[in-house]
Amino acid sequence: MAKEALIVIDVQNDFCPGGALAVAGGDEIVPIVNRLIQQSAHVILTQDWHPAGHSSFASSHPGRAPFATVTMPYGEQTLWPDHCVQGSPGAEFHPDLEWTTAELVVRKGFRAEIDSYSAFFENDHRTPTGLAGYLRERDISKVSLCGLATDFCVAFSALDAVAQGFLTSVVLGACRGIDLNGSLAAMTERMRDAGVKLI
Numbered sequence: 257m258a259k260e261a262l263i264v265i266d267v268q269n270d271f272c273p274g275g276a277l278a279v280a281g282g283d284e285i286v287p288i289v290n291r292l293i294q295q296s297a298h299v300i301l302t303q304d305w306h307p308a309g310h311s312s313f314a315s316s317h318p319g320r321a322p323f324a325t326v327t328m329p330y331g332e333q334t335l336w337p338d339h340c341v342q343g344s345p346g347a348e349f350h351p352d353l354e355w356t357t358a359e360l361v362v363r364k365g366f367r368a369e370i371d372s373y374s375a376f377f378e379n380d381h382r383t384p385t386g387l388a389g390y391l392r393e394r395d396i397s398k399v400s401l402c403g404l405a406t407d408f409c410v411a412f413s414a415l416d417a418v419a420q421g422f423l424t425s426v427v428l429g430a431c432r433g434i435d436l437n438g439s440l441a442a443m444t445e446r447m448r449d450a451g452v453k454l455i
């Protein structure tokens with residue numbers, strides 16, 4: 257039978273209320289995610305993990321405000337408030353997240369010059385994190401995703417997962433979105449069109 261992994265995206269303090277890049281209701285998903293974790297044979301977590309002064313931070317671009325867009329060598333990049341700085345409390349998983357059974361933690365966004373929304377590739381859509389190879393080597397062909405934020409890290413991870421040939425579903429009830437300029441509807445549509453099963 258096809259082996260399946262649950263991929264829990266970025267359930268970190270900075271994406272929850274009170275955090276630096278709080279997603280509305282981000283903490284509400286924690287009990288739902290915990291239930292999914294309990295039901296899953298294989299659990300993988302991602303952790304947004306930026307060095308101080310990361311190029312996705314508005315503070316690294318004089319005169320630019322958070323949520324503006326800039327053009328980077330690899331394409332368009334939204335600028336964010338400083339968040340998920342390596343080793344900071346904001347970068348830790350939500351304290352109620354029951355992550356102890358997780359088999360792998362994929363850290364992403366650790367290169368100063370490039371952001372990484374997806375669990376599979378950096379924002380150049382070329383530099384791999386190694387996750388696809390890890391899953392294939394372990395014979396895992398199905399992935400189910402949940403976490404934060406629906407329209408950024410969850411969506412880009414799901415799009416890359418289907419493109420890499422994994423049978424992919426997103427548990428929308430266990431996700432919350434940022435919704436910047438209609439991004440939630442747009443990314444939901446892109447996922448559906450790409451063949452991601454939305455649950």
Ligand code: VGL
Nearest residue numbers: 266304336404405408409
């Ligand atoms: C995320 C913006 C910046 C996410 C991470 O987890 O969706 N969004 N870094």
Ligand code: ZN
Nearest residue numbers: 304339340365
């Ligand atoms: Zn980030």
